[in-house]
Amino acid sequence: MSGIDTTPLRDVAGPPEPEIPRRRRLRTLVRADRSSLVGHAGATPYVLSGPSIVMVTALLVFPVVYALWVSLFDAEFIGGPQEFVGFDQYTALLQDPDFMWSVGRTLIFVTGVLVIGVPLGLVFAFALSRATGKLRFLRGITIVPYLISGIATAVIFRLILNRDFGEVNRVLGFLGIEDVAWFSDPTLAMLASMLAQVWSDLPLVILLLLGGLMTVDAELLDAADVDGATGWKRALKVSIPLIIPQLVLATILLSYQALTSLGVILALTGGGPVDATRTLPVALYEAAFVDLETNKAMAIVIVILLFNALLTLGYWLLSRRFDLEEA
Amino acid sequence: MTATTVAERRRVSPPEARVKRWLRRIFIGIPLLALAIWTIYPMLMTLSISFKTKADVSADPGLIPANPTLDGYxxxxxxxxxxxxxxxxxxxxxxxxxxxxxxxxxxxxxxxxxxxxxxxxxxxxxxxxxxxxxxxxxxxxxxxxxxxxxxxxxxxxxxxxxxxxxxxxxxxxxxxxxxxxxxxxxxxxxxxxxxxxxxxxxxxxxxxxxxxxxxxxxxxxxxxxxxxxxxxxxxxxxxxxxxxxxxxxxxxxxxxxxxxxxxxxxxxxxxxxxxxxxxxxxxxxxxxxxxx
Structure with missing residues (x-):
């Protein structure tokens, strides 16, 4: 016989399992795992995972430790000898009005992105969840802005928000609002940055919320339908409460992206006009690559990472609380 | 069960039901259209501008360039x-x-x-x-x-x-x-x-x-x-x-x-x-x- 006889292999896997509760069965599987196939592995798992662990440690963990270390020093002049100053960099930052301005701008920027992004994402997700038949292709297109780099996004927005020929101004002019100078008015420049940021990250929000909406029980919606709750009422009273976990996670995700956004703002407004869009990432860029104040830049890095850690902590706690396997 | 109830209701008052169905279509259709415009239009505009001459960018507002050129590229x-x-x-x-x-x-x-x-x-x-x-x-x-x-x-x-x-x-x-x-x-x-x-x-x-x-x-x-x-x-x-x-x-x-x-x-x-x-x-x- 040339065919492979599989019967002996079944024997290896052991006799058919008796009916046991699911959790118990999982545990027995795990135990079998330890003894069979791979239990006597010795050094193998370390050899297999070693390179990745070393790489991640060297490229993600070490730089942060290094940044923290460097931020404890200062130099009298660029390239001068490094002197240990403890946390002086941080106290200096707290007393620096320019830095506090950047913190304020960041808060405004993140808030604006949320205020625009979350409702927009919710409306689009609702619409997509009802899009059937040929309209389903819209789902595939939705993700496209997410595939585009922040710089290219900024270029696109520089063009469509252009004062003279931008499409947005043409529409506004049609409505009677003439000559909107998006990039020389501080408030509008901030708004333009928010819009570009929302544009590039909205796909994530939409797909996350859409995922939530798809899991909303159709029977529940039908029941609401029968009870006379249709349209807005159904959405507000039935669907939205059910996707609160996704909404919260989408909010955190958007704030995370906005907090660490450099390319979009730098290429769109360069932090201007008159520092209107000089958020923390822009301040970091200027300290490191324009003013060449490395020690100060490292302190800003740590501050940004702290803000970010707060968000991550929130994300983690909430995703655990909502027990979201998929998000 | 549910389907029949809804269908029955429709049969009972056809004009009202039709209006409702149209309203629903509009409520879904408008956001979908907005989504399509929001996602695609900025890219289409950019594509269009990339084929225009420098002067036409402000002179020719059309989506399809009047004098298409590869100068940009x-x-x-x-x-x-x-x-x-x-x-x-x-x-x-x-x-x-x-x-x-x-x-x-x-x-x-x-x-x-x-x-x-x-x-x-x-x-x-x-x-x-x-x-x-x-x-x-x-x-x-x-x-x-x-x-x-x-x-x-x-x-x-x-x-x-x-x-x-x-x-x-x-x-x-x-x-x-x-x-x-x-x-x-x-x-x-x-x-x-x-x-x-x-x-x-x-x-x-x-x-x-x-x-x-x-x-x-x-x-x-x-x-x-x-x-x-x-x-x-x-x-x-x-x-x-x-x-x-x-x-x-x-x-x-x-x-x-x-x-x-x-x-x-x-x-x-x-x-x-x-x-x-x-x-x-x-x-x-x-x-x-x-x-x-």
Whole structure:
């Protein structure tokens, strides 16, 4: 016989399992795992995972430790000898009005992105969840802005928000609002940055919320339908409460992206006009690559990472609380 | 049951029901139209401007250029730095994808199949990219690269990007590997297959969609990344496309709009092409990638 006889292999896997509760069965599987196939592995798992662990440690963990270390020093002049100053960099930052301005701008920027992004994402997700038949292709297109780099996004927005020929101004002019100078008015420049940021990250929000909406029980919606709750009422009273976990996670995700956004703002407004869009990432860029104040830049890095850690902590706690396997 | 009730109601009052149905269609139709415009129109406008002459950008408001020209693309192609940036982006993108897969597959296999000390690092792996975004690495990696004399090397970019994608890649691979039935491997083991051949001939073919997903994910990261390129390159020949495009916006200002549009289009098109080809593999990976 040339065919492979599989019967002996079944024997290896052991006799058919008796009916046991699911959790118990999982545990027995795990135990079998330890003894069979791979239990006597010795050094193998370390050899297999070693390179990745070393790489991640060297490229993600070490730089942060290094940044923290460097931020404890200062130099009298660029390239001068490094002197240990403890946390002086941080106290200096707290007393620096320019830095506090950047913190304020960041808060405004993140808030604006949320205020625009979350409702927009919710409306689009609702619409997509009802899009059937040929309209389903819209789902595939939705993700496209997410595939585009922040710089290219900024270029696109520089063009469509252009004062003279931008499409947005043409529409506004049609409505009677003439000559909107998006990039020389501080408030509008901030708004333009928010819009570009929302544009590039909205796909994530939409797909996350859409995922939530798809899991909303159709029977529940039908029941609401029968009870006379249709349209807005159904959405507000039935669907939205059910996707609160996704909404919260989408909010955190958007704030995370906005907090660490450099390319979009730098290429769109360069932090201007008159520092209107000089958020923390822009301040970091200027300290490191324009003013060449490395020690100060490292302190800003740590501050940004702290803000970010707060968000991550929130994300983690909430995703655990909502027990979201998929998000 | 429900269907009949709804249908009955419709039969009872046809005109009212028809109005309702139309209203519903409009309530869904308007946001869908808005979504399509929001997503596609900015790109269409950019595409349109890229084919216009500099003067026509403000003189000709039409979506379809009255005097289509390739001048914008010519100005980009003739631009010093574009061609090398394009090649660099390709090399760095493919290199990152390859290195990521090569490093992540064995690591994920270890996490998925073995019980060993350090196995709990996996949880840390999922949190690290969230805790430490590229922006936070930009300046420290720049200083480290200066110290090591590694500035301006493509390999430095590949290694740095791989480092940032790796946690996610490992995490996604673990998920896929856990779905590969253990029995297959046990059978092969009985037949005398070594660890390498089990990975190579059983796990890898079954995890092929995962490899594509993670490859594209890594490629996207390298293709679009700006912060790290800003930190790790300083000379014209070593930059990648986003940095080069950024420099173009800084140097030409609002002078060469068709050129900037053409540049943006040329950085977008290759990746969209890859994406459309592999869409069915990639969407779930991309989204879970973003969310993890």
């Amino acid at each position: 010519r100005s980009v192609l003739e631009r010093e730095g574009f061609q090398s940036a394009f090649v660099n982006s390709m090399v760095v993108g493919l290199g990152t994808a390859l290195l990521t897969v090569i490093l992540a597959v064995p690591a994920a296999y270890a996490f998925a199949r073995f019980r060993f000390r350090g196995r709990h690092l996996l949880l840390l792996f999922t949190l690290l990219p969230r805790l430490i975004p590229g922006l936070g690495l930009m300046v420290p990696l720049y200083r480290i690269a200066v110290t090591l004399g590694a500035i301006d090397h493509l390999l430095t970019l590949i290694v740095a990007f791989t480092g940032t994608v790796l946690p996610l890649a490992v995490w996604l691979f673990v998920g896929f590997f856990q779905q590969v039935p253990r029995e297959l491997e046990e059978a092969a083991n009985v037949d005398g297959a070594s660890l390498y051949s089990r990975i190579r001939y059983i796990v890898m073919p079954l995890a092929f969609p995962a490899i594509i997903t993670i490859g594209v994910l890594a490629f996207r990261e390298a293709w679009n990344e700006f912060n790290l390129v800003l930190g790790l390159t300083s000379s014209p020949g070593s930059r990648t496309l986003p940095y080069e495009l950024f420099l173009m916006t800084q140097t030409t200002g609002f002078q060469d709009n068709p050129g900037q549009a053409a540049f943006a289009i040329m950085t977008i098109i290759p990746f969209i092409f890859v994406y459309l080809r592999l869409e069915r593999y990639v969407v779930s990976g991309l989204t879970s990638g973003a969310l993890k």
